[in-house]
Amino acid sequence: MRAGPSPDAPGLQPERTRLAWGRTALGMLANAALLSVREIGAAGLTVAVVPATFAVLIALVTVVLGRRRAALLRRSPFPARVAPVLAVPVVGWSVVALAVVTGVVLL
Structure with a gap:
């Protein structure tokens, strides 16, 4: 008979959860950085600032939700x-919306 983890011990699940949410937030920050770098050479602010700001907000929300989880x-x-x-669902649909908006801005 194999001894499994105690039902009271969470094991590595909290750590995996924190890392997964952190990776999602990092991806959103990378998206914001790439959109921002694209605008550095522009003379003024363009529409690409909106998805970059949205990406930073999603990243912050993702970090908070990940820590809570x-x-x-x-x-x-x-x-x-x-x-x-x-x-x-909130983070998932936000990522989908960001991808669509980023695609439109980059076209």
Whole structure:
């Protein structure tokens, strides 16, 4: 018989959760940086500032939500409800919207 992790011990799940949310935030910051670098040579501000700002906001929200999720998964005793009902769809649709807006701006 193999001994599994204790039901009270969260294992590596909080760490993986924190890293996944962090990677998503880093991707959004990279998107903002690339859009901003594109504008450095421009004489004035253009429409590309809007998705760059949106990307930074998404990154900040993602960091906050990721920290909350990791803290939730580290709780003892483990909470009965852990599914991210609102956080994942909000960030997911924000990423899709950013991708569309970035594509339109770059065309």
